[in-house]
Amino acid sequence: MGPQDHCGELLLQLSSTGSVIRAVKRELRPGAPRGGFALLGMLSRCGDLRVGEVAELFEVDMSVASRHVADLEEHGWAERTPNPHDRRSWYVRLTPAGERMAQQRLAQAREVLADALEDWSDADIAALTDLLARLRTSFDARRVRTSDLSRTASGAKGL
Amino acid sequence: MGPQDHCGELLLQLSSTGSVIRAVKRELRPGAPRGGFALLGMLSRCGDLRVGEVAELFEVDMSVASRHVADLEEHGWAERTPNPHDRRSWYVRLTPAGERMAQQRLAQAREVLADALEDWSDADIAALTDLLARLRTSFDARRVRTSDLSRTASGAKGL
């Protein structure tokens, strides 16, 4: 009883979400490389971002973000502009070609999703979207909480 | 307008689910290897499964399932028993040690999740769980639909 049990079920469903994401990726038309798809979308939405900001948004190590950005740059989909206030960092933004690619990929993925969810009501789709956003928010909040605690304690990493 | 736009938003949220899963995994106490965590849970819930069934449930290639099962076996968490009706295949099941490990890992992950969702109502947790289950179901149905089409066309692999 209690929320613990509900969390057990939720955990299992979250695990299986990986299958869904993999299924969508598999179906994206080949030819357009899939690497950095999520990053393309993020840059399209957010505009200029520093590498460190990318790492934070995706909750990955900065080395990972750095490599993904370099990958986009090699393909001509992103470019760096210097940060006038701090010469250590650069701003990353999409090129016009990158923006086109981002839109195209998003449309493809959306098509796959819309096809699978053809019998869903708009309300249910919106509900799932909102709950997932809340989930992400709750985890971000917990991360802040945890790192605060470990800072207070001494150095021992949390939990 | 239309459900297409809703799907675009949902897509972005689904992508970010990866961050949440990664966050949970990162926090699982080290010492217990993380590889095959989901498989441990699946075997604990479903009992005996063939390798091919594992592959189907996780929507991965059979070679992937085979390697994960071998990994569990090497750690002494799973064992194979012959299938009396078909000597090509074996049944995979958890050993008592594997069952203990599954329970322990599930409890740890559940704890992390419950901590992050401390301010969620039971109803919201249940709602998210149900919607994710429906999402998975819808994608499975779509997969069947799609492969039916290709089967009609020529005679491809079933389900």
Added chain:
DNA sequence: TATTGTTATACTCTATAACTATA
């Protein structure tokens, strides 16, 4: 000394293809 970012290295997960052994 701390921070931003890159590179080198290794590990995990996954897919493809070639292979075996049964059916």
Added chain:
DNA sequence: TATAGTTATAGAGTATAACAATA
């Protein structure tokens, strides 16, 4: 000939650590 499963190999993705440049 087809199917269940394994293994070899390759390709993404990620984390850790060592490093360079700037603050």
